[in-house]
Amino acid sequence: MAVFLSTYVNKVDRKGRVSIPAQFRQSLAKTSAPGTVYLWPSLNHQALEGADQDYLDVLSESLESPDLDADERDMIETFIFGKLIPVSSDAEGRIVLPKELAEFAGIGEEAAFIGRRKTFQIWEPDALKAHEAALREQVVRKDISLSQIVAKASRGAAARNGEGA
Amino acid sequence: MAVFLSTYVNKVDRKGRVSIPAQFRQSLAKTSAPGTVYLWPSLNHQALEGADQDYLDVLSESLESPDLDADERDMIETFIFGKLIPVSSDAEGRIVLPKELAEFAGIGEEAAFIGRRKTFQIWEPDALKAHEAALREQVVRKDISLSQIVAKASRGAAARNGEGA
DNA sequence: TGCCGTCCCATGCTATCCCAAGAATGCCCA
DNA sequence: TGGGCATTCTTGGGATAGCATGGGACGGCA
Numbered sequence: 424m425a426v427f428l429s430t431y432v433n434k435v436d437r438k439g440r441v442s443i444p445a446q447f448r449q450s451l452a453k454t455s456a457p458g459t460v461y462l463w464p465s466l467n468h469q470a471l472e473g474a475d476q477d478y479l480d481v482l483s484e485s486l487e488s489p490d491l492d493a494d495e496r497d498m499i500e501t502f503i504f505g506k507l508i509p510v511s512s513d514a515e516g517r518i519v520l521p522k523e524l525a526e527f528a529g530i531g532e533e534a535a536f537i538g539r540r541k542t543f544q545i546w547e548p549d550a551l552k553a554h555e556a557a558l559r560e561q562v563v564r565k566d567i568s569l570s571q572i573v574a575k576a577s578r579g580a581a582a583r584n585g586e587g588a
Numbered sequence: 589m590a591v592f593l594s595t596y597v598n599k600v601d602r603k604g605r606v607s608i609p610a611q612f613r614q615s616l617a618k619t620s621a622p623g624t625v626y627l628w629p630s631l632n633h634q635a636l637e638g639a640d641q642d643y644l645d646v647l648s649e650s651l652e653s654p655d656l657d658a659d660e661r662d663m664i665e666t667f668i669f670g671k672l673i674p675v676s677s678d679a680e681g682r683i684v685l686p687k688e689l690a691e692f693a694g695i696g697e698e699a700a701f702i703g704r705r706k707t708f709q710i711w712e713p714d715a716l717k718a719h720e721a722a723l724r725e726q727v728v729r730k731d732i733s734l735s736q737i738v739a740k741a742s743r744g745a746a747a748r749n750g751e752g753a
Numbered sequence: 754t755g756c757c758g759t760c761c762c763a764t765g766c767t768a769t770c771c772c773a774a775g776a777a778t779g780c781c782c783a
Numbered sequence: 784t785g786g787g788c789a790t791t792c793t794t795g796g797g798a799t800a801g802c803a804t805g806g807g808a809c810g811g812c813a
Contacts, residue, residue, distance in 0.1 A: 428672045537670045576650030
């Protein structure tokens with residue numbers, strides 16, 4: 424599955440075209456549907472989410488899980504699969520941002536691609552800055568550090584592996 | 589996984605290139621992606637963090653842990669993976685410091701690499717000195733000693749291994 | 754027939770690769 | 784034990800290829 428990292432800000436031309444960052448393109452090239460990305464409006468932010476075919480397959484499968492309640496399933500089906508737009512890139516690696524999606528995210532002349540491992544997001548650059556600033560404040564307020572989180576996660580994993588049994 | 593120790597100060601040329609300290613390079617050579625390091629802005633300092641592929645794999649895994657709440661996960665995905673830049677070294681063992689990262693850390697003509705075992709940091713040399721001075725003061729004030737820390741840690745490990753059950 | 758979307762071509766910039774030399778270190782031999 | 788030699792590391796500059804971006808032309812749909 425493709426891995427998306429880093430942040431890139433690219434321009435949107437008059438036709439609504441944007442270059443997919445080269446790094447993302449390389450990741451996408453290795454998936455089962457190279458040249459095609461799927462876009463949908465984020466559930467939680469005024470931004471777009473993007474992923475490759477393989478990720479959607481996984482998502483689709485997890486919808487079959489009995490652990491989900493009907494509400495959750497309904498929500499995903501309506502807001503993700505219902506809004507999903509497959510977009511194919513041209514020879515230069517550009518895609519056309521569908522109008523309604525660009526509007527939803529408030530994207531004008533520039534679009535910020537931010538990698539989130541298995542998916543990525545597309546933001547209006549200033550909106551992204553604001554979002555990051557808000558998040559950073561939380562980091563400070565809660566005094567979060569990376570090593571702390573790794574420790575917390577691995578402690579939990581150890582417990583599940585038998586030490587707690 | 590690579591181990592990084594000691595401190596090195598190297599020059600940054602006009603193109604933003606820096607030599608990775610030879611010692612670090614030797615460590616990196618043994619990892620699953622030799623020649624590639626990952627850089628991102630530190631959560632807690634005006635400095636850059638660096639690691640190898642293997643460390644990131646561990647980090648990535650810990651994000652899957654159910655012990656983390658959604659906030660924390662979102663934060664890490666935005667601030668670490670969203671800012672993460674894979675950098676590959678040239679034949680001479682140099683990397684290019686991405687502009688936005690160099691700016692974030694205030695790095696100009698010189699960069700200080702400081703090993704932190706599984707990761708390393710890159711500082712603007714003067715900022716590092718100031719940081720170290722501040723830390724040293726804390727050591728004195730809190731009367732911290734190495735043997736104390738080792739004792740404390742091993743006492744905790746013993747408790748978790750059954751003495752407390 | 755007019756408009757919209759897609760494809761193709763062109764260009765400036767940036768990053769990557771390649772080649773080269775000075776400096777510092779460690780080793781070997783006298 | 785001291786000096787000389789060789790190797791490694793750091794640093795510098797030029798050439799090349801890739802990428803982001805812009806505009807125009809062709810074809811399809813309404």
